[in-house]
Structure formats: structure tokens, C-alpha cells
Amino acid sequence: MRLVLSIIFAIAAIAVYNKEYMLSSLKNIRAHNSLSNIFSSNSNSTHAMSAPAASTTAFHGLPVIPPTGALTTTSPRKIQKSFLAIEQSEGAGAKVRRSIGTPQLRNFSPFLMLDHFAIPPGAGFPDHPHRGQETITYLLSGAVDHEDFAGHKGTIETGDLQFMTAGRGIVHAEMPRQNADGSPNVGMQLWVDLPKSLKSCEPRYRDLRAKEIPEVVVDDGKVKVKVISGQSYGVDSVKELAYTPVWLLDFTVQPGGSVKQALPRGWNAFAYTLNGTTIFSSGGVSRPVAQYNNVVFEKEGDSIEASVEAGADSEARFILVAGLPLDQPIVQYGPFVVTSRDEVMQAMMDYQTHANGFERAEGWESEIGKSMVH
Numbered sequence: 453m454r455l456v457l458s459i460i461f462a463i464a465a466i467a468v469y470n471k472e473y474m475l476s477s478l479k480n481i482r483a484h485n486s487l488s489n490i491f492s493s494n495s496n497s498t499h500a501m502s503a504p505a506a507s508t509t510a511f512h513g514l515p516v517i518p519p520t521g522a523l524t525t526t527s528p529r530k531i532q533k534s535f536l537a538i539e540q541s542e543g544a545g546a547k548v549r550r551s552i553g554t555p556q557l558r559n560f561s562p563f564l565m566l567d568h569f570a571i572p573p574g575a576g577f578p579d580h581p582h583r584g585q586e587t588i589t590y591l592l593s594g595a596v597d598h599e600d601f602a603g604h605k606g607t608i609e610t611g612d613l614q615f616m617t618a619g620r621g622i623v624h625a626e627m628p629r630q631n632a633d634g635s636p637n638v639g640m641q642l643w644v645d646l647p648k649s650l651k652s653c654e655p656r657y658r659d660l661r662a663k664e665i666p667e668v669v670v671d672d673g674k675v676k677v678k679v680i681s682g683q684s685y686g687v688d689s690v691k692e693l694a695y696t697p698v699w700l701l702d703f704t705v706q707p708g709g710s711v712k713q714a715l716p717r718g719w720n721a722f723a724y725t726l727n728g729t730t731i732f733s734s735g736g737v738s739r740p741v742a743q744y745n746n747v748v749f750e751k752e753g754d755s756i757e758a759s760v761e762a763g764a765d766s767e768a769r770f771i772l773v774a775g776l777p778l779d780q781p782i783v784q785y786g787p788f789v790v791t792s793r794d795e796v797m798q799a800m801m802d803y804q805t806h807a808n809g810f811e812r813a814e815g816w817e818s819e820i821g822k823s824m825v826h
Contacts, residue, residue, distance in 0.1 A: 514697045514776065517683050523714035528734040529721065529753030534745050537568060537724075545575035547636075551724065551746035553643070560720055560748070561777040562696050564643035564789060568724065568744070570636040571596075576627040578821030581810065582618035583799050584651045584789040586644045586694050589614040589626075590680070590702075590771075592726075594637030599818040600624035604657035611662030613680060615693045619646070619653040621802065621809030625821035640724070640771065644696050648780045648791050652809075653695070664690055674709030678702035682774070684713060699774040705730065708762035713772060714755045721756070721774035723747040728768030733757045 535556045537549035546569055551557060553565035564585060571594075589596070595609045598616075601623045608614050616622070628637035646653070660680070668677045668685045677684045682699030699719075703711060705728075715721050723732070725745045731738050732747060734757065741747055747770075749756060760768045781791045788799040798808070806814035 514695070516681055516691060516693070516697050516699065517688060518697075518716050521717065523683065523716070523754070525712040525714050525755040525757075527753045528712075528755050528757040529715070529749040529751075530734045530737075531732055531739055532748045532750045534739070534741050534747040536742075537744050537746055542567075542569075546571045549744055552722075557722075557746065557748060559782045559784075560722070561782070562645040562698070562775045563720065563722075563773070564645055564782070564784065565641075566643075566722075566724065566746070566773075567641045568639075568726075569641060570638045571628040572636040573628065573630040573634060576821070576823075577625065578627070579623055579625050579816075579818050580787060581621065581623045581803050581813070582616075582787045583621050583803075583809065584618060584795075585646055586615065586617045586696060588642045588644060588694065588698070588700065589616075589639060590641075590700070591637070591639040594631055594635065594639075595629035596637055596639070597627045597629065597820045598624060598657070599820050600655070600657065601812040601816040602655055602657070606657070606659045608659055609662075611665070611678075613660040613693075615658045615660065617646070617653065617656045617695055619651065619655045619809070621799075621813075622655040623810070623813045623816065625818035627820040627823070642698075642700075642773065643789070644694065644698055644775065645778055645780075645782060645789060646696060647778055650695050651790065655809075658693065660690060660693060666690075671709050671711075674706040675711055676704045677711075677713075696778070697776040699772070701772040702769070703758070703772060704767055704769045705758065705760045706767045707760050707764040710757070710759035712755060712757055715753075715774045716776075717754055718751060718777070719774045720751060720777050721749045721772070723749075723756070723758075723773070724771045726769040726771065728760065728766050729764065730768040730770050731759045731761065733759065 537551040539547055539549050542548040549568040551566050552560055552563050590613050591608045591610060593610050595607055597607050598614055599605050666679045666687050668687045670685050679687050679689045680700040681689045681693055684701050725741050725743055727743055729740050729742050731740050783790050783792055783796055785796045788796055790796055802808040803810050
């Protein structure tokens with residue numbers, strides 16, 4: 453029963469989990485009432501599973517800007533589909549617009565999940581585990597504290613980002629600050645898969661401050677780009693942010709402004725519209741896309757084109773994301789993202805028994821999470 457309660461709490465406490473997957477996961481967990489029952493059908497099954505080994509060498513990630521092949525803007529990508537991210541309640545009082553990780557768009561490699569969240573004061577996500585993925589959190593307003601069992605602590609504020617590599621295992625807490633005006637803390641959280649060879653790496657954490665992010669202003673001041681990761685109009689981002697190569701660009705386009713943004717060929721790409729109406733164009737076909745939509749682009753092509761009508765009432769803002777697809781299975785069980793069912797079972801057991809990456813979880817409690825737990 454201790455296993456059941458631990459994993460149910462870990463899954464239910466976090467807003468970023470896929471609801472449908474949670475229901476399936478909880479149903480499976482309730483079919484067992486102890487760790488011994490899970491493995492009782494085969495006494496050798498625990499030994500047959502290989503435990504993740506610690507990474508012995510430092511790895512600095514794959515190049516965020518591909519070293520070969522010039523970036524061009526000669527063949528804009530077509531839209532594969534676009535859809536509204538529906539707001540839903542999640543966690544303890546949070547509101548989430550989830551687009552990736554839903555029936556509309558699931559496992560869009562290397563992307564596992566995208567949430568546009570609003571967390572009011574008093575809500576939050578106390579101590580919970582991850583394995584096998586990276587999380588990127590971009591705060592649009594407010595402030596959020598982070599603390600994990602590896603000793604990392606930090607606070608991100610408006611315009612800041614947090615890059616966390618879970619690797620072989622991490623337990624952390626994410627708690628919003630109490631804003632004086634009672635306003636929610638708003639941001640984006642993206643889950644990114646790790647290459648199979650790096651799923652057993654040591655966890656790491658890095659804050660990226662708003663002041664560190666290069667900005668580009670083009671089209672006579674009508675287009676502003678925050679180059680969080682990748683390259684835009686010849687300006688490169690800060691390097692060494694994540695292991696899996698991901699481009700993350702934040703565009704604000706004034707009425708009459710237009711964008712031609714190069715993307716690495718063969719990478720999956722999408723745009724999430726935060727404000728206003730953005731017109732995406734390709735091959736003479738233009739499609740206006742309103743606020744809170746995820747726009748999924750076809751893989752063919754070298755760029756995207758976007759604009760805002762000259763007579764529009766307001767500016768438009770969208771986040772453009774591209775990533776290197778990973779040729780590997782995705783098996784996800786709540787916070788554990790691995791490549792086989794056996795590895796899922798191993799992750800559950802490791803978390804419960806404080807082994808193979810979760811040793812530091814034994815007896816550990818975050819300071820920031822105690823307000824919700826006790």
C-alpha cells in the first residue's frame with residue numbers, strides 16, 4: 453500500500469501530467485496492493501531488468517545549431533494542423549491549457565508535453581519525481597521557486613527560464629510565489645525526451661535569466677524576437693541549455709510586421725499563439741490563427757513565414773519551437789519517460805526503494821513544499 457500511496461501522490465500532485473494517462477496509470481496501480489504483488493508473478497523479474505547506470509563522463513549536449521547545412525528561408529513549411537488548447541483544471545487550483553500530450557498531439561518527438569499554465573497563490577507542486585526527460589519552464593509573469601534533492605535551488609521570475617534534466621532520477625518541488633495583488637503565476641512548461649543513451653545521465657539544473665537572452669528587432673521595429681535557444685536573423689542563443697537540441701524563439705509582431713524564420717531541416721516544429729491573431733503562410737496559402745492555438749508544421753521545408761495584418765487591433769505574440777526527432781520508443785508512466793515497459797516497472801521500484809538514481813530521495817523533503825504537504 454505504501455507503493456500505491458507514494459505513486460498516486462506523485463502522479464496526482466503535479467499539473468503537468470497527462471490526464472488520460474493518469475487514469476490508466478492509476479487503474480493499473482490499484483490492481484496491485486504492494487511492491488511484492490507487482491513482481492510476485494515472476495520472482496526473477498526484478499533481476500531481469502537492467503538498472504540505469506550512472507554516467508561517468510560529462511556530456512555537453514548535441515549542437516543546438518546544426519554544424520552542417522546552411523539555414524535558409526526558401527521553402528516555408530505548410531501547416532499540418534492547428535487546434536485550440538482547451539483550458540482545464542489541474543493540480544491544486546491550477547489552470548492549464550495543454551496541447552502536446554493530448555489526443556490532438558501526442559509524442560511529437562522529441563516533445564512529450566506542452567502546458568500553458570496559470571498557478572494562483574496557494575497552489576503548487578510539492579515534492580515529486582521524474583526520470584528520463586528534460587523540462588523547460590518559461591515564466592511569462594510572476595515567480596516560481598524550485599528545489600531538488602541534488603541541492604539545486606532557484607527562483608525564476610518574469611521572462612526567466614528553468615532547464616532541468618531529470619536523467620536517471622530527480623525529486624523536486626515547484627512552488628509559485630505569493631503575488632501581492634493575488635494574480636496567478638503564468639508560464640509555459642515543455643517536456644522534452646532524452647536520447648536513450650542519456651536517460652541514465654546525472655540530473656542537472658540551470659536558470660536562464662531574461663537579461664541573458666539576446667533580442668533581435670527587425671522589419672523596421674515591427675518584429676521583436678527573444679532568442680532563447682537556437683538562432684534568429686543571424687543572432688545565436690546562449691549555449692548548453694539542454695541535452696536534446698531544441699530551438700525556442702519568442703516572437704512579438706506589431707500590425708503590418710512579417711517574419712521569415714529559418715529552421716533546421718528535418719526537425720519537428722510547432723508554434724503556440726499567446727496573444728492576438730497570427731497569419732502563417734506557405735505556398736501562397738495563408739491561415740489566420742487566433743490566441744491559444746498550437747500550430748503544427750509539416751516536416752518538409754526550411755522555414756516558417758508569419759505576419760500580422762496592417763489593420764489588426766493589436767500585436768500578436770507566439771512561441772516557435774523546433775526539436776531534433778529521436779528515433780526511439782516512448783513509454784511514459786506519469787513522470788517516468790523510458791523506452792520499454794520493463795524500464796517503467798524498474799523506475800517505479802527504484803523510486804520506491806530509493807535506488808539507481810533515487811538514493812537521495814530517502815528522507816529528503818523540500819523546504820518550499822512543506823507548506824502544502826503539512
